[in-house]
Structure formats: C-alpha cells, structure tokens
Amino acid sequence: MDDTVPGLVRRAAREFGDSTAYSMDGRTLTFAELHEQVRRTAAAYRARGLEPGGCVVLWAPNSIDWVVAGLAITYAGGTLVPANSRYTAHEVADIVERTNAQLVIIADGFLGKTQIADLTAIRPDAPIIDLADVATLEADDEAIATVEAIAGAVSPDDVADVLFTSGTSGRPKGVRSAHRQTVAAAASWSAVGEVSGDDRYLVISPFFHSYGYKVGVLVGLLHGCTIHPMATFDADAALDLIAAEGITMVPGAPAIFLGLLESPKFPSTDTSSLRFANTGAANVPVALVERLQTELSFDLVITAFGMTECVVATMCRRGDTDETVATTCGKAIDGMETAIADPETGEHLPAGTEGELLLRGSQVMLGYLDDPAATAEAIDADGWLHTGDVGVLDDRGYLRITDRLKDMYICGGFNVYPAEVEQALARLDGVVDAAVIGIPDERLGEVGKAFVVRRPDSDLDADAVIAFARERLANFKAPREVTFIDALPRNLSGKVLKNDLRSTS
Incomplete structure (x- = not known):
C-alpha cells in the first residue's frame, strides 16, 4: 500500500483510471482526470510560491473542487490545513497566521457570506486563491515534471496535514499528522467496513473534518469507490441520492440517520442498496441500530471512537x-x-x-x-x-x-470547548464574567448555554450575547441559551463549579 497521499493519487489513477471517482451536482470526475487536475494544480501552486513543507489553508465546504485543491497541496509537497467552512474570518485569520500559510484557498459566497472580503479586511496580505478559479489554473509541462518529482519525494514521515480542533485553553489547537498516519486511518477504517470498488459512498462529514477527509476522500483513493459529497446535509436530498445512485455506504452521527428515518420521503424511498453504516460521536440507542438494519437495510452497522x-x-x-x-x-x-x-x-x-x-x-x-x-x-x-x-x-x-474529564461537549457532531466561547464573550461590553456548559438538545445532541454576569449598569440581553458570539465564532460554537446570574459559583481556588450550573439546567 502507498503510504503517502501523493502515492495514493498516482496509484488510483493507474489502477482505477476511467472509473468514476467523484459525482456531485451533475459533475463527474474519473480517477485519471482527478490525477491530471491534481498535478496541474500542484504545479500552479508552486508557481504561486508554495514550497515543500509549506502550509496551505483551505476554507471551503465539500465539493469536487475541494478534493482537487486539497490533494494538490500534498502533491506539491505542502501541508494541508483545512478550515471549518463555518468559521468566521477572525478564526481563519488566526489559522493563517499561526501556520504561516503560503496560500489560502477560499470558497467565496458559501451560505451567502463574503469570505474573501472578510478575510482580506483582516489580513490584506493573505495570498488568496478563489476556489472557483482552481479548475482554471494552468501549468506547463516543465512545471508539471518538477512537481511530479516533488510528489515522488514526499516521505511517509512528512507532515501531511494540520487539522484544528478547539482546545481547553480556549485557543484552537493544530493537530499534526504524518502521511503514514493519514493513510493508515483510511486503511484501518475501510478494512473493518469491507470497502471495495463497487461501493458508492455518500460523504456527509465535512472534508475539513478528519472523518470527511481521511475516512472519506482517502478511502475512495484506496479502493476505487465512487464518492458522492454533500456540501450541507439535507435528509430529503440524501434520500434522493441513495435511491438514484444506489448508495451503499453512509457514515454519520446518529442525528444524520434519524434525519433520514424521520423524513417524509423515507417511506417511499428505495434504500435497499445500503450495506454499511458507521456512527458514533454520541450515545447510540439500541433501537436506532435495529432501525438501521431493518428500515434502512444496512447489513453492517459499526460504531467507533476517534478524535482529531x-x-x-x-x-x-x-x-x-x-x-x-x-x-x-x-x-x-x-x-x-x-x-x-x-x-x-x-x-x-x-x-x-x-x-x-x-x-x-x-x-x-x-x-x-x-x-x-x-x-x-x-x-x-x-x-x-x-x-x-x-x-x-x-x-x-x-x-x-x-x-x-474536560468540559468539551459535542454540538451537531462538532467538538465545542467552552473556554474558547467564554474568552469570546469576555470581550463583549457589559460582560463581567461568563461560563458555558453543554445542555441536551434533541436535534444536535448538545448545545451551549451561557451563564453571564453583567455589569450593574448594563442593559445587555440574551439576544445581544448570542449575536456577538455568532459574529466571532462558528455557529455551532455560539450558545443557544443565556441565563444572567449575579455571580458564578466557584470553589476556594477560584474554579467555576460547572456541575452546580448543570444542576440548574
């Protein structure tokens, strides 16, 4: 098995050539075409200043262009740094600075926002490439030959990617993985899932997440199966894809499967092609496992544990x-x-x-x-x-x-560390003190609840607190409820007694 990402791209082109690698919104790409686009894009990155070992931030939702752009980074010897597509420009600017990113690739306009303008306002020096332009980047034969040599020199022990996950200190942490680890994650998972080239894989997990990338994109390269990405989850659209494309694999948090089962479309949708479900990220009711096997027709249902x-x-x-x-x-x-x-x-x-x-x-x-x-x-x-x-x-x-042990909670499948949210709220005028906990939510598993101590002369209300958080943080991190209290309960060493707060919720 090839144990570098560029090695997987080359091997997939050789072994699976004209088979469909990706299908999304009427567009398809074979493994051979994927390789050609990846190496041309990698050469174009080199022309724009990317050196081996350099970091490239990729801020975009799931798409075929994301795959080309992301794989081209490692093909050029660089380090992929995916950013959460729902991050704000402030959060991405911090990642750009900390990784000393040589390029920043952005899908502008996602969810109606102006990502490029927002980041440029904060970091006017950021070397930005619009993701929409990646498919048009050109490179001559000499440049491609140079990048092929670089791809061949990538070592299994080189850093392949840096994936950011919030830390208990309140500052997001960049998790560094080598090529051998990134490839091994895909190989281990797909071995248990019995993946083959006959599979048609619906990838709902975002590519910026370890599951979407390492247990999504790379699994397709390993086995030659066709991947059908979704930019955002929509139960009805997912059911349409399952029926139309004969989808066989669907990993996801329990909420994904509940969304499919509870959709009005479900009773009339043919899901007989489904064979493998992988879930986790929350407690899974036994009844849900049974429904996956009986109502959704899955032959193999697996739960797992992992973290970034x-x-x-x-x-x-x-x-x-x-x-x-x-x-x-x-x-x-x-x-x-x-x-x-x-x-x-x-x-x-x-x-x-x-x-x-x-x-x-x-x-x-x-x-x-x-x-x-x-x-x-x-x-x-x-x-x-x-x-x-x-x-x-x-x-x-x-x-x-x-x-x-930690205060982290999981909202919609994403880890949220209250310290990061608390630090953001501390910057809001009128806030004296704040503590955040996770509370149960039927749809998202858990959501944030903020306990806020405000200044005596402040007219701050809950809507203002939530709006401020959403300006500074990704939506899944922003609290959904706010309670104002006179003082936070603390022990003698000054630590907030969050169990006391939970008992009031």
Missing part, C-alpha cells in the same frame, strides 16, 4: 451484537492499544473500572502545532495519549465512554 488527535482508535466488528454496537465504541484497531487510568495517579486500572481513556499506537498524532507544552501534557513519556474522556474497558477490550 487519534482519528481511528476503536471500532466494532462484524458479528457484534446490536447491544454491543449501541453501547460500546468497539475494540482497538490493529496497531492501537487502549488503557484506562486513574486520572489523579496515572495508574492503569483493571477491566470494568472507570477512569481516563488512554490511547497508544500508530494513529496518535505527532503533536500540536506551536504548542509543545500542550503536546507534552497530552502524550506522556510512554507514548500514551490522554484523551480527557472517561470510559470503561470490558474483559473483551471493548470501550464504553461514560463521561468527560
């Missing part, structure tokens, strides 16, 4: 019972180890005992960008990644997540 710092850690397997699939995240994949430790002493605990989940092995990140202290805190001297999640391993090695 370790994309694929555990998975269920074929033959596991419905209850095992619904109540556990499976067992460690090949090349990975799991352990449960006492969060205070670090002592490893026996099966059946609750503690902090530790992960070790091939999938654990290289480390955080520009943050050696956070890296050292996350990965101990023995190579164990401290996840901050509380879980239990049974005597078979199957993992059940029970709680979180």
